[in-house]
Amino acid sequence: ARKFMLKKFINCRLVRDHELLDDIDLWVENGKVIDPQQRFWLLGRSSASEVVSHSEPSVIDCKGLIIAPGFIDLQVNGGFGVDFSADDGKTSSILHEDVDILSKCLLAHGVTAYLPTIVTSTHETYRSLLSTNSPLSPCAGDCHRGASRLGIHLEGPFISQQKFGAHSKQLIQDPTVLGLTQCYGSLEGVSIVTLAPELQGSIDCISYLRKRNIVCSLGHSTASLKQSLAGIDAGATLLTHLFSAMPAFHHRDPGLVGLLGCSPSVLRQFFYSLIVDGIHCKAESVNMAFKCHPEGVVLITDAIMATGLQPGAYQLGTKNVTVTNDSAFITGTDILAGAVCSMAQCVRNFKAFTHCSIPEAVEAASLHPAQVLGISDQKGSLAFGCDADFVLLDDNLIPQETFISGQKVWSRTQSF
Incomplete structure (x- = not known):
């Protein structure tokens, strides 16, 4: 069965489509930003054996930070x-x-x-x-x-x-x-x-x-x-x-x-x-x-x-x-x-x-x-389908954590 690496970033504010969006989660799978509605619609059409292979998402609490x-x-x-x-x-x-x-x-x-x-x-x-x-x-x-x-x-x-x-x-x-x-x-x-x-x-x-x-x-x-x-x-x-x-x-x-x-x-x-x-x-x-x-x-x-x-x-x-x-x-x-x-x-x-x-x-x-x-369909955006490269910022726009392909690569409070 295919292994899905599904992550759900909650309690965040999201920079998307020229706006700062509240009350919205960021979903990431296999290093890409995904549309959760489309994903679960496709899952609903899957066979029983495929559904079993889909694990629950790993949930990351962003504690009110901005995801940019x-x-x-x-x-x-x-x-x-x-x-x-x-x-x-x-x-x-x-x-x-x-x-x-x-x-x-x-x-x-x-x-x-x-x-x-x-x-x-x-x-x-x-x-x-x-x-x-x-x-x-x-x-x-x-x-x-x-x-x-x-x-x-x-x-x-x-x-x-x-x-x-x-x-x-x-x-x-x-x-x-x-x-x-x-x-x-x-x-x-x-x-x-x-x-x-x-x-x-x-x-x-x-x-x-x-x-x-x-x-x-x-x-x-x-x-x-x-x-x-x-x-x-x-x-x-x-x-x-x-x-x-x-x-x-x-x-x-x-x-x-x-x-x-x-x-x-x-x-x-x-x-x-x-x-x-x-x-x-x-x-x-x-x-x-x-x-x-x-x-x-x-x-x-x-x-x-x-x-x-x-x-x-x-x-x-x-x-x-x-x-x-x-x-x-x-x-x-x-x-x-x-x-x-x-x-x-x-x-x-x-x-x-x-x-x-x-x-x-x-x-x-x-x-x-x-x-x-010429790569804005892949990078520089958190639109669905883009690479999950993003930074968590506080209200003063000071970086707290950095992610590449949905993986944490730097944190102000952790060493890597």
Whole structure:
């Protein structure tokens, strides 16, 4: 007889369909969210021998906590002592171990899936990290391996020489379709590529990548509004860390930021990511963007290796980074170098900055990033049929427990 692993989460409030629902249970079977009515209707049509094989559900009392879809972070450069772009001669076995440590640490912040992100690097680094046996390759999460990896985000090297931010300027290249494979080696396992649309060859690269089902994101760019729209028309569907590494808004040519003022037909074509750590963007800037395009906001951390650790000296790729209590800068400069804020804190900041509802804050870190990747029928939602990846939050949106495929993988009060 088939073994059914049925769980019923009771005494909870559920983020589903843009609402916070009371007096509703969450049913999980075999790692998926299920419709209990349909399940028991099918059971009623089963034979007597099949009915016997169906055990009673395991009941979990959530003690009034909020059940939200697990957070999905589309831009994680590293964290907890690990830098994904490091080129320091580590053996692959050690690197696999490092990645698992980081993936497990993310669970405490409500993150159930993420994209390891590689900043502008050498060809050798790309080829090592994009190889068949790469430790960054997509991987299902669990209590041993931590958060799921949904592919790699390549941020660079096809970015602007004027808006390189914390990237190595000498490694920046002009994009060509041939150059994509010459630079990266392989595109297997790649989910997002960030590039600057104004560079000659970018539009052809966007079209090529879209045909490969790779998300193109516009960022680290000096693009005009016209060039930004050309990127969207070619198939780009995301803006990388809005406001950062792009020109400030100008009323006669608002550039990438100006896309937020476009018609609804254009707004429906793209999302934009925001680093809501309180450092990269002022609260008013975050609120303005959200009011312009609420369905398109995607929260990212842009986390670097210092996330979760003490202030001090760290690395981001080839760059030396100095970290204070809440900020990271390229050493000796005032250039921000990623962030050290957790996703859960970004969600709390976003709600405070925009005065949005709990479902709106949660969906900016779950449903919307899943929609960017085209997987919202599987992740980022607690709709029937989706993966049972979720986080239990208190009223202050502080994670208490994290689940992947219906299995508890982290708890504030238990060790795993």
